[in-house]
Amino acid sequence: xxxxxxxxxxxxxxxxxxxISCTGSSSNIGAGYDVHxxxxxxxxxxxxxxxxNNNRPSGVPDxxxxxxxxxxxxxxxxxxQAEDEADYYCQSxxxxxxxxxxxxxxxxxTVL
Amino acid sequence: QVQLQESGPGLVKPSQxxxxxxxxxxxxxxxxxxxxxxxxxPAGKGLEWIGRIFPSGSTNYNPSLKSRVTISxxxxxxxxxxxxxxxxxxxxxxxYCARVHSSxxxxxxxxxxxxxxS
Numbered sequence: 360x361x362x363x364x365x366x367x368x369x370x371x372x373x374x375x376x377x378x379i380s381c382t383g384s385s386s387n388i389g390a391g392y393d394v395h396x397x398x399x400x401x402x403x404x405x406x407x408x409x410x411x412n413n414n415r416p417s418g419v420p421d422x423x424x425x426x427x428x429x430x431x432x433x434x435x436x437x438x439x440q441a442e443d444e445a446d447y448y449c450q451s452x453x454x455x456x457x458x459x460x461x462x463x464x465x466x467x468x469t470v471l
Numbered sequence: 472q473v474q475l476q477e478s479g480p481g482l483v484k485p486s487q488x489x490x491x492x493x494x495x496x497x498x499x500x501x502x503x504x505x506x507x508x509x510x511x512x513p514a515g516k517g518l519e520w521i522g523r524i525f526p527s528g529s530t531n532y533n534p535s536l537k538s539r540v541t542i543s544x545x546x547x548x549x550x551x552x553x554x555x556x557x558x559x560x561x562x563x564x565x566x567y568c569a570r571v572h573s574s575x576x577x578x579x580x581x582x583x584x585x586x587x588x589s
């Protein structure tokens with residue numbers, strides 16, 4: 360059972376804004392651990408999208424943004440593009456699991 | 472730019488031991504700025520953290536896998552490795568190795584598929 364919960368799917372028309380939630384608990388996100396986000400196109404390795412809750416690595420478009428509050432985090436994609444269709448995962452750590460890494464359940468983004 | 476490459480058998484028989492190696496280029500596994508992890512992903516499913524190793528050799532494992540998993544590091548070859556004992560079909564997955572930044576995020580290898588089947 361995953362420690363971080365995401366909606367299975369979100370969709371939006373090209374150009375629209377979508378958000379993906381990542382719900383944790385007091386032993387992971389709420390304990391102060393940073394949240395990181397990855398984009399995974401089927402058949403390829405995950406790619407870092409957001410690190411440290413709200414930081415974009417070089418080369419990631421500013422259409423992607425992250426936030427964290429309490430025991431949850433969110434990823435927002437503005438100006439949705441066809442190339443954004445992929446699976447998205449949040450990631451953090453959990454003190455109740457001896458500091459193990461934990462991933463979200465994953466969200467499939469579909470561009471209508 | 473760091474690169475990580477997983478290698479090992481693509482087919483393992485049930486009850487046997489899965490062994491994978493991650494070869495690192497463009498960085499040193501001895502670097503104190505990072506540590507190293509294994510993650511897996513069954514087909515069509517989500518990501519599962521397996522464990523991590525620090526340059527000192529200290530390790531942490533997913534509690535659900537701890538009894539079967541060992542991660543080791545070979546600084547002379549700039550590699551780190553995963554061994555998983557007593558595998559079953561449920562261990563069939565793409566296995567990724569990753570470099571982990573001090574703030575906890577991953578830089579991934581391309582992954583390797585391991586199938587457990589007789």
